[in-house]
Amino acid sequence: MVDRSAFGAKTTADEVLDGIDLSGTSVLITGGTSGLGAETARAMAAKGAEVTITARTEAKGQATVDQIKASAGKTISVEALELGSAKSVRAFAERINSGDRKIDLLINNAGIMACAEATTEDGFEMQFGTNHLGHFLMTCLIAPSLADGGRVVILSSSAHQMSDVMFDDIDMKKGGYERWKSYGQSKTANALFAVELNKRLAVRNIEVFSVHPGVIGTGLTKHLRIRDFLMFIPLMLTGAVKRKSVPAGAATQCFAGTAPEIAGRGGSFLADCKIAEISPEKKRDMTVVWPYAIDPEAAERLWSLSEDLLGEKFAQL
Template identity: 40%
Template sequence: MNWTERDIPDQSGRVAVVTGANTGLGYETARALAEHGASVVLAVRDVEKGEQAAARMTGDVTVRQLDLSSLESVRAAAAGLRETHAGIDLLINNAGVMYTPRQTTADGFELQFGTNHLGHFAFTGLVLDLLRPDSRVVTVSSVAHRIRAAIHFDDLQWERSYSRVAAYGQSKLANLMFTYELQRRLAQHGTTIAVAAHPGVSDTELVRNAPAAVRALNPLLAPLVTQKASMGALPTLRAAVDPAVLGGQFYGPDGMGQYRGHPQVVASSPDSYDLAVQQRLWTVSEDLTGVKFPV
């Protein structure tokens, strides 16, 4: 049977932190969790937009400022959560940027790698000890982790020859490798699990930074190959709340090419399972962010 929002169990008493929750997939994820009883924290870069999003949701929803492109902001957000919450049940690393022109974060990292991977890596490490028993860390990847994707250790910040498509693919591959390595570490320390998800091809604001040709064709192609954000959020939601989920699994749409459909367990690229690269990426990420995980 197709898994839908109706299959979300009662989330009363649970705390969920959703990054990038003011729009698109993050909004739909947060909305659904709040409607099913969770206390949801919208961790967003723009607090005003976050408040506007919260006002459209039903349930216990609060807003916290988090700019994943700034390690200072990441540390401040983590410290703020400690002041307001004794524990977290769901950490959903959803926020991201896609196909941006060559830019750097406040800390000098290439924007897509710095925001999509390093920002979430640091944020997760800084709040990990707030996670309660039977909690989950869900990190959102993309089908683009297969497109010209590799971890370019010789030029992680794309200082020599920048490709917005390949840089995005690297960041989404890094999301997966982070999940797999985190799960191995968590498995030795209790019942928290790490899971990954991807939304297929969803019609969200991320396309605004796509190459001009893609933006021009989007109105024609979107109805054929994309799905609504509410559908794109289902793999994340299932990874977060389905009692049958196992640590290290990857959820995505069940349709052709995993572009759209209902959520199921899917396989990631062969490269994503490279243990040596996962461990090297973890070490490099700790060095770049200065965040050491308590596992």
């Protein structure tokens, strides 16, 4: 049996789930075709969970499912979802809500990072539109299918320290588009969404957590340029940035989704399999959360803004 009190940066998804029986637990993971989502799906399926991943292309989704079935041999399925398209999100939600399955654990994992300026199918700035708005719409629409007493885990990042939500310039038209600032804004939005969603789902005893998984070499780096990689070298040499393996990267979201230790702490931001320290002095440290990313007033304001942008109110979930 693993020593749970020793969990930290090097703990893996399998170690977090050691001794935890997920049979009969229904898990939905967005963006399960690579990186942290695929590893989380594998580790949870191996513990008996009934896992559904989402994929943008059928071939990629099926390939991941086949791979996981071959290694974990468990129940896993795939659903099509493009978060940059409200039409795709709505069709996905209809399929999920039409079944009788209740989701015990939803992991909003899909994401893109530091892409060139672009817009989603619905005209929203690409990173905010995909990482936040797509997940916001999806989660609100499938809320009836979430099991009372379950959990929601939202992948944020220490990159929240790169930008607060720019409420007066959400699409970055006034200040000009910056790839990293845009990613930072979207990751702050992810953490704020966890705070407000946790508040709204409290009546159903559903707890919501946000997570910084670490720094892990995954498909997320596909938009990076040479100068981005060069930016990381000094940070790695000084130890300010420590790379994790994919199994260690997936550990914190597995912990947030299952750990009994954090029951009652919904709305919290986690890093390295722990509730992160809040840093009022805005310490540049990947394991801390800055106050603006968990501010309840900003979380409420983001909820209203998201509803306004999508043209739909979600008063009751």
